[in-house]
Amino acid sequence: xxxxxxxxxxxxxxxxxxxxxxxxxxxxxxxxxxxxxxxxxxxxxxxxxxxxxxxxxxxxxxxxxxxxxxxxxxxxxxxxxxxxxxxxxxxxxxxxxxxxxxxxxxxxxxxxxxxxxxxxxxxxxxxxxxxxxxxxxxxxxxxxxxxxxxxxxxxxxxxxxxxxxxxxxxxxxxxxxxxxxxxxxxxxxxxxxxxxxxxxxxxxxxxxxxxxxxxxxxxxxxxxxxxxxxxxxxxxxxxxxxxxxxxxxxxxxxxxxxxxxxxxxxxxxxxxxxxxxxxxxxxxxxxxxxxxxxxxxxxxxxxxxxxxxxxxxxxxxxxxxxxxxxxxxxxxxxxxxxxxxxxxxxxxxxxxxxxxxxxxxxxxxxxxxxxxxxxxxxxxxxxxxxxxxxxxxxxxxxxxxxxxxxxxxxxxxxxxxxxxxxxxxxxxxxxxx
Ligand code: ADP
Numbered sequence: 001x002x003x004x005x006x007x008x009x010x011x012x013x014x015x016x017x018x019x020x021x022x023x024x025x026x027x028x029x030x031x032x033x034x035x036x037x038x039x040x041x042x043x044x045x046x047x048x049x050x051x052x053x054x055x056x057x058x059x060x061x062x063x064x065x066x067x068x069x070x071x072x073x074x075x076x077x078x079x080x081x082x083x084x085x086x087x088x089x090x091x092x093x094x095x096x097x098x099x100x101x102x103x104x105x106x107x108x109x110x111x112x113x114x115x116x117x118x119x120x121x122x123x124x125x126x127x128x129x130x131x132x133x134x135x136x137x138x139x140x141x142x143x144x145x146x147x148x149x150x151x152x153x154x155x156x157x158x159x160x161x162x163x164x165x166x167x168x169x170x171x172x173x174x175x176x177x178x179x180x181x182x183x184x185x186x187x188x189x190x191x192x193x194x195x196x197x198x199x200x201x202x203x204x205x206x207x208x209x210x211x212x213x214x215x216x217x218x219x220x221x222x223x224x225x226x227x228x229x230x231x232x233x234x235x236x237x238x239x240x241x242x243x244x245x246x247x248x249x250x251x252x253x254x255x256x257x258x259x260x261x262x263x264x265x266x267x268x269x270x271x272x273x274x275x276x277x278x279x280x281x282x283x284x285x286x287x288x289x290x291x292x293x294x295x296x297x298x299x300x301x302x303x304x305x306x307x308x309x310x311x312x313x314x315x316x317x318x319x320x321x322x323x324x325x326x327x328x329x330x331x332x333x334x335x336x337x338x339x340x341x342x343x344x345x346x347x348x349x350x351x352x353x354x355x356x357x358x359x360x361x362x363x364x365x366x367x368x369x370x371x372x373x374x375x376x377x378x379x380x381x382x383x384x385x386x387x388x389x390x391x392x393x394x395x396x397x398x399x400x401x402x403x404x405x406x407x408x409x410x411x412x413x414x415x416x417x418x419x420x421x422x423x424x425x426x427x428x429x430x431x432x433x
Contacts, residue, residue: 006067009040043067107191115140115153115187127175127191129168140189149177163194174198210376214259214390218252225249255388262392265322266375269399277314279430282345282355283307285321290343293328301335304342311347312430315404323400326393327357327420333387334418335361351426358419364412372410373398397422404428 013036021029047066051073054063062077063069101108107124109117117138120130128143135143141150144164152162161178174194181187225245229237237245286307294303313320331341339360347353364372364379371377376391378384384391394408397420401408405425412418 006040010036013037107189107193109140109189109191111140111187111189113181113185113187117143118186123193124189124191127166127193144177152177153179207375210391211259211263214376215256217385218255221252222249255385255390258388259390259392262390262396265396266392266399269319269396269403274403276316278316280313280315280317280320282312282320283309285317286324286343286345289321289324289328293325293332296329297332297341300337301332302338302340304340306342306344306346308346310432311345311353312432313353313404313424314428314430319400319403323397323422324355326397327355327422330389330393330420331357331359331361331418333384333389335359339417347429347431348423351429353424353429354421355424356419356421358417360417363414363416363418364410365414366412369410369412373408 014033017029017033017036019029020026020032044067047063047069050063050066051069054060054073055076058076058080062073066073101119102121104121105123107121107127109120109124109128109130111117117130117136117140119136120128120132124130125132130143141153146164148162149164152158158179158181161176164175164177166173166175176192176194178190179187180190225248229242229245286305290303290305297303328341328343335341341360342356342358344354344356344358368377368379372379373394375395377394378389378391381391398408400406401422405428407423409421409423410418
């Protein structure tokens with residue numbers, strides 16, 4: 001009942017009471033007035049009850065027509081709606097912060113100042129082998145029991161991280177840990193698994209060692225001959241000997257040149273963006289390769305070419321040419337004279353296309369196959385070097401394959417020969433009639 005209706009009700013009721021009082025000159029009028037007032041009080045009590053019930057469960061619709069409470073209900077309703085929106089916003093922020101925390105690649109554990117675990121993300125769960133059902137609420141020092149960690153906690157010089165060796169049934173690894181105090185009474189533990197970083201570091205060290213090793217031999221030979229030629233007294237070396245020395249020097253220089261060229265190609269493939277989708281005429285590209293490779297073979301091998309015309313690729317011509325040449329050169333290198341080399345370029349029934357080089361050469365034992373495309377991996381280092389190999393050819397071919405969404409496949413039997421194939425996905429294959 002609004003205040004206007006209340007006023008009307010009071011006025012109306014008082015008028016009836018006055019009329020009764022005036023007409024019958026008895027106290028009946030006062031009784032009527034008292035009854036009206038009582039009725040009003042009962043109504044007010046009911047309205048207050050509605051409002052109180054709604055305050056206790058504000059998610060329900062607010063009560064309507066509750067007399068003088070109408071304004072209070074409207075103001076409260078507005079306040080509650082604003083608060084609900086603020087709470088929702090806070091919940092969303094906190095959910096997305098938690099999700100971001102879970103997705104972090106580093107381990108994060110939130111702790112009280114006395115190192116009781118409050119929360120941890122998935123990376124921390126994996127790296128510290130935590131279990132939410134028992135470890136929440138536990139003291140971190142009961143979980144990381146290494147004396148070095150206890151000393152780190154006590155030392156309170158947390159600006160530097162601590163490296164800890166974790167010995168676990170699933171394997172041993174190094175973990176980088178750091179405690180960071182935050183807020184007023186919280187501490188954060190950040191952990192980082194060093195396995196990947198250490199692996200990369202080892203690969204880098206091995207690569208530098210391999211390159212240095214590959215360069216050292218030709219450089220030593222070259223320097224030796226330069227010294228011999230410089231120090232030899234006049235007339236000590238015959239013209240024939242000099243010619244021979246220069247021939248060997250040029251061979252070593254070419255070896256270094258080949259190595260540097262392959263290293264630059266590999267580095268280009270690793271750093272430049274993916275191969276663009278330019279149409280490449282494979283028939284013409286293989287014609288050029290055929291002339292060059294048969295000249296290199298110089299009649300020592302029997303060649304068998306099966307090139308399907310009209311099957312082309314979307315990719316990078318010079319990368320594809322380098323990948324095909326590497327497979328062809330290897331076939332020459334590892335196939336003794338009079339051996340047969342078959343080259344096939346064909347479309348497959350499912351729309352893919354395959355380039356394959358099959359030789360009747362020395363073949364490769366099964367245990368080497370998975371590692372052939374690693375940089376500097378050779379089955380027989382001496383033989384590869386003697387034949388002018390750098391140990392990078394298949395690494396380059398594999399990179400080119402990846403950049404063209406192709407797969408490098410190898411089948412080989414020791415003593416019988418090998419078949420190296422590049423299989424291109426249908427999306428890369430272009431057909432011309
Ligand atoms: P390399 O310059 O030594 O030929 P690659 O990366 O091209 O380096 O090849 C790696 C190794 O794979 C070679 O050293 C050789 O042992 C082996 N290999 C590659 N192709 C063949 C092949 N057609 N037949 C036998 N072995 C091969």
